């Protein structure tokens with residue numbers, strides 16, 4: 001599998017410090033608005049297919065039970081994914097990969 005990795009940069013000030021603002025809205029996919037921590041400029045917006053945090057599948061099940069969700073509803077929660085060894089391995093490889101010189105838009109177009 002080949003992939004490219006890049007750290008996002010603010011288009012206004014060139015800073016690499018960003019804040020991710022998650023927007024969760026009923027009936028809409030989860031969106032992430034990326035804002036520059038230095039100047040506050042809009043950097044990017046993503047639509048998520050799935051959200052994976054550091055929570056394991058087991059701890060997600062506990063959280064769902066605590067919130068009164070039935071066992072069946074967990075199968076409907078396709079937007080949430082448990083942390084796994086596979087994710088850990090992908091994260092490690094992503095950190096190790098050389099940073100790409102292309103623009104993010106070019107990276108995306110190259111993989112289409």
Ligand SMILES: [Zn+2]
Pocket residue numbers: 010011012013014015036037038039040041
């Ligand atoms: Zn900035």
